[in-house]
Amino acid sequence: MADDKFDAIVVGAGPAGSACAYTLAKEGRSVLLLERGNTAGSKNVSGGRLYTYALELLEEGMLQRAPLQRKIVREQIMLLNERGATTVDYFNPDFGGEVPQSYSVVRSSLDEWFAAEVEEKGGMVASGVVVDGLIEENGKIVGIRSGEEDMRADVVVAADGVNSLLGQKAGLFPEVNSHAVGVGVKETIELPDSLISARFALKDDEGAARVAIGCTDGISGGAFMYTNKGSISLGIVFNPEQAARQQRHIQDIFQDFKMHPAIQPLIEGGTSVEYGAHLVPEIGLNGIPKRLYRDGFVVVGDAAQLGINTGLIIRGMDLAIVSGIAAGRAILKSPVVAECGALYMQQLEELLLLANERAYKNFHQIFELSRIFGSYPLLANDAMKFLFTVDGKQPKPMLKGLLEVVKKHASFGQLAADGWKAYRSI
Amino acid sequence: MTIKRLGPEELLSLDKFAVDEGNPHILVDKAICATCTPKACLIVCPARCYRLKDSEVNFEYAGCLECGTCRVMCKDKGVTSWNYPRASFGVTFRCS
Numbered sequence: 299m300a301d302d303k304f305d306a307i308v309v310g311a312g313p314a315g316s317a318c319a320y321t322l323a324k325e326g327r328s329v330l331l332l333e334r335g336n337t338a339g340s341k342n343v344s345g346g347r348l349y350t351y352a353l354e355l356l357e358e359g360m361l362q363r364a365p366l367q368r369k370i371v372r373e374q375i376m377l378l379n380e381r382g383a384t385t386v387d388y389f390n391p392d393f394g395g396e397v398p399q400s401y402s403v404v405r406s407s408l409d410e411w412f413a414a415e416v417e418e419k420g421g422m423v424a425s426g427v428v429v430d431g432l433i434e435e436n437g438k439i440v441g442i443r444s445g446e447e448d449m450r451a452d453v454v455v456a457a458d459g460v461n462s463l464l465g466q467k468a469g470l471f472p473e474v475n476s477h478a479v480g481v482g483v484k485e486t487i488e489l490p491d492s493l494i495s496a497r498f499a500l501k502d503d504e505g506a507a508r509v510a511i512g513c514t515d516g517i518s519g520g521a522f523m524y525t526n527k528g529s530i531s532l533g534i535v536f537n538p539e540q541a542a543r544q545q546r547h548i549q550d551i552f553q554d555f556k557m558h559p560a561i562q563p564l565i566e567g568g569t570s571v572e573y574g575a576h577l578v579p580e581i582g583l584n585g586i587p588k589r590l591y592r593d594g595f596v597v598v599g600d601a602a603q604l605g606i607n608t609g610l611i612i613r614g615m616d617l618a619i620v621s622g623i624a625a626g627r628a629i630l631k632s633p634v635v636a637e638c639g640a641l642y643m644q645q646l647e648e649l650l651l652l653a654n655e656r657a658y659k660n661f662h663q664i665f666e667l668s669r670i671f672g673s674y675p676l677l678a679n680d681a682m683k684f685l686f687t688v689d690g691k692q693p694k695p696m697l698k699g700l701l702e703v704v705k706k707h708a709s710f711g712q713l714a715a716d717g718w719k720a721y722r723s724i
Numbered sequence: 725m726t727i728k729r730l731g732p733e734e735l736l737s738l739d740k741f742a743v744d745e746g747n748p749h750i751l752v753d754k755a756i757c758a759t760c761t762p763k764a765c766l767i768v769c770p771a772r773c774y775r776l777k778d779s780e781v782n783f784e785y786a787g788c789l790e791c792g793t794c795r796v797m798c799k800d801k802g803v804t805s806w807n808y809p810r811a812s813f814g815v816t817f818r819c820s
Contacts (some may be wrong), residue, residue: 334808341790343737343820406818426811461792463807476796485735486819487727529819538797542764553729567725573735574820575770575791659732701756 304330304422304451306629307442309429309464311338312405313348314599314618315457316412317356321626323421324357330449331416332442333425339409342459343484343574346524347507347529348403348635352619355649365411366401367526368505369393373497375610376521376560377675383443383560391504402505403525403615404486429458430468432595435588438636439468439594452635454595455625457618458579462601470597471587476539478585478603480519480578482603483552484533489568494525496718497564509610512675513555519539521555523564530565531558535578537665562692578614581604581662583655591639602625608655613654620651646647663723667716669708677707732772736787748785750794750806757781759801764797789815790817 306322308315319331347370352362371393375386383687393399433441433448440466456464458630460479465471479704491502498506504673508523519538523530534552541548555561579585585603590596598604599618606613624645625638632638646652664670680703684694694702704713730738744748752774757763765774771789775782781802786808793808808814 336812340816340818341793341814343789343817345785373766400739405820429809430812441732461795474792474796479796481768481770481791481793484820485730485738531820536768538764538768538793541768542762542797544767545769548773550768551734556727557729562727568727570727570730570738572817572819573730573738573789574815574817575789575793577796 302450304328305635306330306452306453307449308334308455308457309442310334310457310459310599310601311413311416311423312409312457312459312599312618313344313584314601314617314622315414315455316409316416317619317622318455318457318598318626319416319421320356320412320419321623322629323416325630326420327630329416329421330451330624331413331421331423332427332429332444333413333423334428336426337406337410338413338423339406342405342409343482343611344403344405345482345484345533346402346404346523346526347400347612348406348408349400349613349616350398352514352616354397356623358617361397363415364664365407367703368402369398369503370400370402370507371504372500374506374508374611376508376510377678378510378558378560379679380677381559381677382679383558384682391468400507402507404526404529418567419579429464432464437593439592452594453629453638456595456597456601457599457622458601460579460600460603462597465587465597465601468592468595470589475585478579478581479538479647480535480580481538481541481548481575482535482578483532483548483575484531484573485556485570486572486574487530487532487565487568488528488571489530489565491528492531493567494528498525499651500525507614510555511550511656511671513558514671515544515546515551516668516672517544517551518668518671520671522612523561529571530568532561532565537580550693554571563722570584578607579603580607580665582606583652583659584662591642593639594636596625596639596642598622598626604655604659608658609664617651617654621646624649660723664720667719669712669716677704680706736739736771737751739789740816740818741786742816743786744809749809749814750783750785750788751804752781752783753802754803756800756804760800760802762797762799763772765794768793774798
């Protein structure tokens with residue numbers, strides 16, 4: 299490395315950082331990928347599903363090399379009440395056609411593999427390095443500081459995650475916004491593959507992804523469940539502002555969900571092996587900071603608060619990879635590397651990342667409808683109870699019975715208001 | 725093995741921590757916390773690092789999961805400094 303200066307220093311070996319470093323290393327650029335964990339992935343927690351188009355966008359065939367878990371062929375939606383549940387199960391064995399559309403993943407193995415791929419292409423990867431600050435000269439970011447050491451580059455790529463301290467140090471983000479994130483907790487439960495396949499009606503390489511509402515004490519949020527190889531990821535994401543306004547600790551609400559009569563049998567016989575927590579960018583386009591770059595500095599992935607949550611689709615890692623590719627391509631194209639920021643934004647457009655964010659721009663407003671997390675799951679289960687009950691007595695007329703169930707949980711005014719707001723949001 | 729409800733200590737005992745003794749990565753000013761009414765940290769810290777002891781907010785960084793929830797939720801700035809642990813310290817996830 300001439301003068302020990304790199305073309306790029308990428309901070310954070312998650313999917314965004316590794317995708318960026320890979321793009322650069324592959325074209326022979328000198329790139330240093332820094333990771334604060336002892337190994338890539340050792341500090342990371344995610345629900346656990348990767349939409350795989352992003353890996354294929356990085357390089358065709360990447361999908362075959364990646365240590366993925368199970369191909370998701372079952373999408374399940376669960377509405378819980380205190381002891382029961384109504385579950386919608388959408389099975390599609392052909393989901394995604396040639397390129398399967400999503401896999402469950404375990405970050406410790408995925409991220410470690412990804413960083414090794416960067417190394418393979420000639421990138422330099424250094425783990426166990428915490429970046430303490432940025433070096434700024436003449437209004438330009440020219441490197442990073444770690445302990446006593448200075449490292450210089452034409453551009454610093456901040457892939458340092460949802461808490462992006464670097465983005466803050468660079469002055470791009472004002473204060474953190476508690477309304478823009480969800481707090482997620484997750485337990486990983488080991489369970490033999492044969493049991494997982496049997497309980498979810500899957501072949502051994504197939505997986506199920508489940509979202510659940512009605513298990514958050516009415517707090518805006520929901521649970522998730524992903525089947526992996528030999529383990530199940532189980533967790534809940536809460537709106538932290540609403541969680542803070544009630545009395546029960548989120549751990550307790552989570553443990554209630556785990557022991558719910560409709561959930562516990564799915565994990566019974568398993569072993570809890572890990573407990574993690576992570577913040578999740580929750581409000582999509584509206585949460586993305588106005589500026590994602592300045593001279594010598596670009597922000598990618600969670601650090602840029604890239605996320606999409608429609609309630610059914612929860613995306614983060616794919617957007618992270620796409621943004622990493624966008625930054626990498628911008629750096630490659632830019633006549634002056636430090637001034638690649640505008641090209642980065644252009645790439646985010648070209649790769650349709652921003653178009654995807656725009657398409658779901660107002661979806662997060664749906665999660666302001668509190669009845670989705672309280673009354674409506676109860677309503678669904680009471681309606682089911684009415685429809686399935688046989689007791690030999692005089693049955694109520696169908697319509698009358700159902701209307702009674704609806705009225706018990708919401709007035710028609712409330713239904714109309716919620717329906718209108720939902721309509722406006724999507 | 726069987727699945728059971730796990731308490732805060734049991735949950736954290738599942739994880740691997742290397743504690744940077746005497747060198748907390750998050751600094752909390754109890755005097756400021758004393759004047760804070762919502763005390764959101766008590767409810768939303770996933771590791772329950774923040775607890776009330778003799779009506780004082782006590783912060784224990786050893787079991788911190790490094791998620792940043794306290795960083796975004798602390799309104800009265802009782803969290804005076806928030807950083808990641810130094811290299812090789814803190815939590816290590818192996819199967820998340």
